[in-house]
Amino acid sequence: MEIEQLEIHDFLQNTHPLNKLTADELKQLTAAIEIAYTARGETILEPETQNQWLYLIRSGAVKRTDHQDGLVAQFSSQDFFGHKALERGGLIKNKVVALEDSLFYLIPNAVYQQLMISNNDFKNYFSQQKNQRLKSAINELKTGQENILIKSRVADFLHHQPLRIPANTSIRKTALMMRDSNQTAALITEQNRLKGIVTDRVFCTKVVTQALDTEVAISEIMTQDVITIGPQQTGLEAMLLMTRLNVRHLPVVQDQKLLGMITATDLIHHQSHNPIYLVNQIHKADDQKTLIQLSAQLPTALCKMVDADLNANDIAYSISSIGRAIIQKVIKLNLKKLGKAPVPFAYMVAGSLARNDQTAHSDQDNGLLLSDEYDEQLHGSYFEQLAAAVSNDLNQCGYVLCPGDVMASNSQWRQPLQQWVSYFNRWINQPEPKALMYSSIFFDLRCVYGDVSLFQSLQQQVHAMIKNNRIFLAYMAANAQQNKPPLGLFRRFVLESHGAENKALDMKKRGIMPCTDIARVFALDAGTEVINTADRLSSAEAAGIISQEAAEDLVDSFEFLSMVRLQHQVKNIKLGKAADNYVDPNELSSLERRHLKDAFELISTYQDVLSKKYNQGQM
Amino acid sequence: MFWNNKNQKLIDRALRLNPMGQLKNYLMTPLVDLNLPALSVDYLVLDFETTGLDDQRDHIISIGFTEISQGRVQLNRSQHHLVKTEKKLESDNVSIHQITDDEVSQGIGIKAMMNLLLQHMAGKAVVAHYQSIEYNFIQRISEQLYGHALPMVMVDTLQIERRKLQRLFRPIGANQLRLFNLRNDYNLPRYHAHNAMEDAIATAELLLAQICHRQQQHKAVKLKDITS
Numbered sequence: 001m002e003i004e005q006l007e008i009h010d011f012l013q014n015t016h017p018l019n020k021l022t023a024d025e026l027k028q029l030t031a032a033i034e035i036a037y038t039a040r041g042e043t044i045l046e047p048e049t050q051n052q053w054l055y056l057i058r059s060g061a062v063k064r065t066d067h068q069d070g071l072v073a074q075f076s077s078q079d080f081f082g083h084k085a086l087e088r089g090g091l092i093k094n095k096v097v098a099l100e101d102s103l104f105y106l107i108p109n110a111v112y113q114q115l116m117i118s119n120n121d122f123k124n125y126f127s128q129q130k131n132q133r134l135k136s137a138i139n140e141l142k143t144g145q146e147n148i149l150i151k152s153r154v155a156d157f158l159h160h161q162p163l164r165i166p167a168n169t170s171i172r173k174t175a176l177m178m179r180d181s182n183q184t185a186a187l188i189t190e191q192n193r194l195k196g197i198v199t200d201r202v203f204c205t206k207v208v209t210q211a212l213d214t215e216v217a218i219s220e221i222m223t224q225d226v227i228t229i230g231p232q233q234t235g236l237e238a239m240l241l242m243t244r245l246n247v248r249h250l251p252v253v254q255d256q257k258l259l260g261m262i263t264a265t266d267l268i269h270h271q272s273h274n275p276i277y278l279v280n281q282i283h284k285a286d287d288q289k290t291l292i293q294l295s296a297q298l299p300t301a302l303c304k305m306v307d308a309d310l311n312a313n314d315i316a317y318s319i320s321s322i323g324r325a326i327i328q329k330v331i332k333l334n335l336k337k338l339g340k341a342p343v344p345f346a347y348m349v350a351g352s353l354a355r356n357d358q359t360a361h362s363d364q365d366n367g368l369l370l371s372d373e374y375d376e377q378l379h380g381s382y383f384e385q386l387a388a389a390v391s392n393d394l395n396q397c398g399y400v401l402c403p404g405d406v407m408a409s410n411s412q413w414r415q416p417l418q419q420w421v422s423y424f425n426r427w428i429n430q431p432e433p434k435a436l437m438y439s440s441i442f443f444d445l446r447c448v449y450g451d452v453s454l455f456q457s458l459q460q461q462v463h464a465m466i467k468n469n470r471i472f473l474a475y476m477a478a479n480a481q482q483n484k485p486p487l488g489l490f491r492r493f494v495l496e497s498h499g500a501e502n503k504a505l506d507m508k509k510r511g512i513m514p515c516t517d518i519a520r521v522f523a524l525d526a527g528t529e530v531i532n533t534a535d536r537l538s539s540a541e542a543a544g545i546i547s548q549e550a551a552e553d554l555v556d557s558f559e560f561l562s563m564v565r566l567q568h569q570v571k572n573i574k575l576g577k578a579a580d581n582y583v584d585p586n587e588l589s590s591l592e593r594r595h596l597k598d599a600f601e602l603i604s605t606y607q608d609v610l611s612k613k614y615n616q617g618q619m
Numbered sequence: 620m621f622w623n624n625k626n627q628k629l630i631d632r633a634l635r636l637n638p639m640g641q642l643k644n645y646l647m648t649p650l651v652d653l654n655l656p657a658l659s660v661d662y663l664v665l666d667f668e669t670t671g672l673d674d675q676r677d678h679i680i681s682i683g684f685t686e687i688s689q690g691r692v693q694l695n696r697s698q699h700h701l702v703k704t705e706k707k708l709e710s711d712n713v714s715i716h717q718i719t720d721d722e723v724s725q726g727i728g729i730k731a732m733m734n735l736l737l738q739h740m741a742g743k744a745v746v747a748h749y750q751s752i753e754y755n756f757i758q759r760i761s762e763q764l765y766g767h768a769l770p771m772v773m774v775d776t777l778q779i780e781r782r783k784l785q786r787l788f789r790p791i792g793a794n795q796l797r798l799f800n801l802r803n804d805y806n807l808p809r810y811h812a813h814n815a816m817e818d819a820i821a822t823a824e825l826l827l828a829q830i831c832h833r834q835q836q837h838k839a840v841k842l843k844d845i846t847s
Contacts, residue, residue: 008694037824037827101831
């Protein structure tokens with residue numbers, strides 16, 4: 001019987017990076033394997049002894065304890081361990097214990113060393129540190145990223161009809177028509193044949209500077225040799241043509257018939273996958289019904305961006321921009337109904353929308369900051385009506401009411417500046433658990449509408465309170481330890497129970513939130529006002545609070561976790577399910593699971609760093 | 620121990636018959652020491668596919684074996700052989716083992732099979748799951764070929780489990796002692812294939828698991844604690 005027919009061979013072939021071996025390499029490896037079993041609780045690798053194997057877990061799970069910093073990592077089926085000892089000549093540093101009854105495939109050191117020389121993928125897998133591995137995983141995720149204009153056709157951009165005018169139209173009339181139809185160019189046609197083009201620029205370069213009579217026919221100043229493009233040409237060709245010839249308008253012509261026109265703006269809209277287009281449409285909307293329809297397009301926009309391999313941070317930024325455009329529009333429409341506000345105010349959003357971390361419709365988290373001129377007797381009912389209407393309209397748009405009632409419609413969060421300052425004062429100086437919860441919500445705050453100077457005044461006072469307040473930072477650092485990333489995957493104890501599906505990993509609670517919490521503490525310490533997680537980390541690095549390596553590790557982990565969550569959400573949207581945060585480990589490949597584990601381990605390491613840095617002797 | 624005496628008598632009698640080749644080598648190699656720690660013993664783990672359970676009437680279709688050395692299954696010392704037989708295969712067994720008459724006619728003969736087994740069994744404990752097939756067939760063939768039974772140190776993984784459950788006064792379910800159900804109890808993976816070599820490997824892994832668990836209860840498990 002041939003070794004390839006063994007079930008063990010199939011298992012090896014499905015395990016990364018052994019799937020990258022040649023058929024011969026895999027055959028030799030399979031033949032050299034020895035199989036060992038360890039009962040739960042028994043030690044597999046004992047520090048200060050010698051190891052001569054690369055261990056591959058077939059079934060069961062193990063725990064590795066780093067003797068230097070006490071960090072624990074768990075490994076399960078398809079994971080490897082023991083190679084670090086092989087790299088240092090066999091000396092074992094970290095203890096490995098069986099968490100469950102486990103079966104191992106043992107690969108002899110000689111085979112391991114041979115493959116480290118002969119197979120590049122194998123070598124890369126085992127020689128990279130987990131942070132490097134994560135970085136190459138992110139790059140791998142993005143290799144599909146190419147200019148999507150290549151894939152698009154000019155015909156895809158022909159959304160609206162250009163302005164067509166006869167050659168004898170006067171310059172003045174042309175200008176009026178362009179203004180009324182909101183166009184930046186007009187095409188001069190004769191029986192659907194293109195004769196010439198004028199753009200808004202010609203009114204500057206010819207009409208005004210040469211003091212032309214505006215009653216003259218437009219044909220006098222039009223460009224006659226019009227550069228055109230065919231409908232089957234790609235978006236990229238259109239862009240190159242525009243750049244090369246320095247034009248912004250390209251009439252689309254087929255068989256001498258004018259089909260329409262594309263503009264530089266059309267290409268930009270397309271390249272950013274609709275979010276800008278959607279944001280523009282939201283700005284143009286003038287009733288709640290239109291807004292609800294536009295908001296319903298958000299999942300589609302998300303899918304398009306993920307499918308185009310944009311990075312997670314940019315996608316979240318775009319989705320958050322849409323969210324902010326909607327809330328701004330909702331406020332505007334309601335102000336129109338209620339009339340001018342009696343005193344200055346600032347509408348603030350908190351949480352993911354403020355951090356630019358939003359990936360889907362989420363709960364509302366908002367508050368209303370009022371000027372100190374506010375008098376409850378006189379102005380109370382106006383703002384109460386405004387806030388209630390805004391929350392209700394946002395709810396209709398898919399941003400559901402906050403279960404914790406952190407919304408301006410709750411009078412607690414609809415207060416004058418003084419009151420907000422005293423809230424922050426209390427949270428910072430009496431940091432009991434509820435205060436810390438509010439702190440983690442309201443330290444991620446952004447003004448979306450109204451009087452920005454009011455908002456800045458609040459921010460300045462709050463930052464003055466935190467500055468050099470080590471005790472508060474210690475509390476926030478301790479609070480950032482609350483959500484621990486899972487140390488091993490796919491064992492039942494790391495999977496959250498939630499509703500219908502019972503076993504899934506809560507990517508938000510176990511990965512994204514811990515990372516956000518860490519970044520917040522570093523940013524508060526750095527005294528920076530930026531709130532986006534990636535921005536916070538680079539600001540903290542610039543301020544010398546954390547090393548460049550730490551900033552990069554955390555940014556990469558955050559990006560990878562966000563990407564995994566986005567891909568899960570897109571998959572769900574396409575299946576007609578809710579874009580939730582619960583990833584079933586079975587959705588992931590063994591490679592993705594490995595990278596996920598790296599990201600979780602890095603976050604866990606920095607939670608530890610955080611705790612050592614801020615909590616020394618304080619808690 | 621009567622066990623050893625019985626084996627010693629077998630050896631003495633067999634050697635008087637002036638054995639040759641692998642049989643002589645087998646008989647001259649000392650039997651494995653029953654007082655050795657169970658995990659340091661060398662084992663040959665066997666699995667036979669047969670046309671039926673009756674060692675007098677039925678025939679061996681194929682054999683598979685692997686070795687355990689220093690507490691680890693040695694994949695590179697695993698073998699699988701088809702065995703020639705005159706008897707036509709019955710359709711029932713063909714569907715289980717997916718071996719046809721043609722393939723069997725290409726296999727090794729009974730004598731060659733015994734030489735191979737003697738070569739690999741020498742100095743080792745022999746392991747099977749439900750030994751009455753492997754042990755009984757070997758003994759019947761030995762009587763036919765050599766005129767006497769073979770001295771063997773047998774370990775039966777089914778027997779180990781049965782005795783463990785009896786010690787704990789636990790009832791034994793109908794299919795509980797089947798190889799694949801027992802593997803599940805020890806958190807061993809599910810193997811899909813069904814042939815003699817994979818079953819031998821599966822049995823070898825089960826034996827390791829049984830010894831490791833026994834070790835957690837009683838410190839030093841010796842070979843004599845698990846032999847049949």
